Amino acid sequence: MSHTLILSLFLHFIKSVFMLKLPYSFLNVVIFNYFCYHLKKQLLLMGAKILVTGGLGFIGSHTVVELQQKGYDVVIIDNLSNSTLDVLDGITKITGIRPEFHQIDLRDKPKVIQFFKSHPDLQGVIHFAASKAVGESLEKPLLYYENNINTLVYILQQMQAHQIPNFIFSSSCTVYGEPDKLPITEDEPVKPALSPYGNTKQIGEEIIRDTTRAYPEIKAIALRYFNPIGAHPSAHIGELPNGVPQNLIPFVTQTAIGIREQLSVFGDDYPTEDGTAIRDYIHVVDLAQSHVVAMERLLQNKNKSNYEVFNIGTGRGSSVMEIIKAFEKVNKLKLNYKIVDRRPGDVTAVWADTGLAAKELGWQSKLTMEDALRDAWKWQQKLEK
Numbered sequence: 001m002s003h004t005l006i007l008s009l010f011l012h013f014i015k016s017v018f019m020l021k022l023p024y025s026f027l028n029v030v031i032f033n034y035f036c037y038h039l040k041k042q043l044l045l046m047g048a049k050i051l052v053t054g055g056l057g058f059i060g061s062h063t064v065v066e067l068q069q070k071g072y073d074v075v076i077i078d079n080l081s082n083s084t085l086d087v088l089d090g091i092t093k094i095t096g097i098r099p100e101f102h103q104i105d106l107r108d109k110p111k112v113i114q115f116f117k118s119h120p121d122l123q124g125v126i127h128f129a130a131s132k133a134v135g136e137s138l139e140k141p142l143l144y145y146e147n148n149i150n151t152l153v154y155i156l157q158q159m160q161a162h163q164i165p166n167f168i169f170s171s172s173c174t175v176y177g178e179p180d181k182l183p184i185t186e187d188e189p190v191k192p193a194l195s196p197y198g199n200t201k202q203i204g205e206e207i208i209r210d211t212t213r214a215y216p217e218i219k220a221i222a223l224r225y226f227n228p229i230g231a232h233p234s235a236h237i238g239e240l241p242n243g244v245p246q247n248l249i250p251f252v253t254q255t256a257i258g259i260r261e262q263l264s265v266f267g268d269d270y271p272t273e274d275g276t277a278i279r280d281y282i283h284v285v286d287l288a289q290s291h292v293v294a295m296e297r298l299l300q301n302k303n304k305s306n307y308e309v310f311n312i313g314t315g316r317g318s319s320v321m322e323i324i325k326a327f328e329k330v331n332k333l334k335l336n337y338k339i340v341d342r343r344p345g346d347v348t349a350v351w352a353d354t355g356l357a358a359k360e361l362g363w364q365s366k367l368t369m370e371d372a373l374r375d376a377w378k379w380q381q382k383l384e385k
């Protein structure tokens with residue numbers, strides 16, 4: 001007997017019991033059918049097996065938690081180049097489920113082929129694994145093209161070979177460069193990339209678009225993240241920057257805890273209210289949830305075309321000075337910072353128009369910048385213990 005049939009019979013049974021207990025009315029029938037429809041939909045999605053590449057990284061680990069908490073069966077591939085096995089323990093502490101983990105370098109094509117052969121029941125892939133340091137990509141462009149492009153191609157080849165239909169890609173608002181207008185909609189033109197890293201995201205999107213055109217059985221969504229910050233509120237998982245942090249928040253928390261002497265604010269002469277650059281900072285838990293919603297859109301065939309792109313941000317911009325002040329206020333401490341020259345390649349202001357994600361995915365961020373700054377600080381303190 002199929003899974004679906006058993007589920008339908010089960011729901012029918014509950015429905016009959018329910019009907020006997022409540023006075024029969026048209027409204028009750030409508031409410032109950034609505035309830036059954038959604039329960040059935042969720043139960044059918046539950047248990048779907050999803051591969052998360054880079055699942056021990058910052059955004060990947062939070063997404064694994066959200067997937068597990070919604071009942072998905074998660075398999076992780078990570079080569080631990082920018083993460084550690086402790087993250088598996090952190091995930092397990094939060095969800096009570098230790099996800100299946102494979103330490104594989106996705107550049108190793110034979111290993112990738114072997115992995116997909118042994119996992120014929122995958123229903124979707126969320127592809128986070130990549131190198132992400134803009135500065136490093138300028139020094140080692142070939143490493144970035146190999147790690148961010150080759151791995152993507154190998155995965156898509158295997159998805160096509162094994163008829164795995166659903167793919168989510170980690171893209172970035174860097175594809176917009178210095179935007180012509182704010183907030184940025186998905187229709188804004190993609191500008192020439194300022195770094196090999198940024199270029200890998202643009203090329204990655206083009207590879208996916210071409211793949212979904214040639215093989216319509218594959219459906220894909222590229223999520224263009226704005227600036228992910230924060231950590232899980234449990235402080236069991238968070239960001240693990242390698243060396244000197246390139247992003248603002250880890251630099252802030254490392255300065256607050258004394259690892260760094262002083263926080264450098266790159267430029268206070270931008271044409272913004274307080275002169276510092278503006279970004280759209282999104283809590284990593286909100287960002288992680290957007291992946292679950294996007295995957296469900298594909299699993300339920302709700303996508304409007306085979307390749308879709310969504311901005312994932314809060315829709316609000318905050319300046320560097322606003323972040324510093326908010327961090328000091330919510331965590332009740334003082335930060336040692338100084339203003340230094342602008343950093344080459346930094347744009348003035350970027351924030352998302354999140355209307356499309358709200359309309360199509362039914363997703364919008366819920367957590368505040370203050371929540372993220374509190375959670376990031378909690379995580380930093382935990383790291384020091």
Ligand code: NAD
Nearest residue numbers: 054057058059078079080081082083105106129130170172
């Ligand atoms: P991260 O470095 O924390 O996570 C990436 C994970 O992938 C790491 O655990 C790393 O070990 C793994 N990995 C890298 N290369 C691999 C390979 N060849 N084989 C197997 N595993 C490999 O990064 P993150 O911040 O979680 O970012 C995830 C994705 O989101 C990346 O694609 C990144 O480019 C993109 N993104 C990140 C940001 C951001 O600010 N963090 C913004 C926009 C887009």
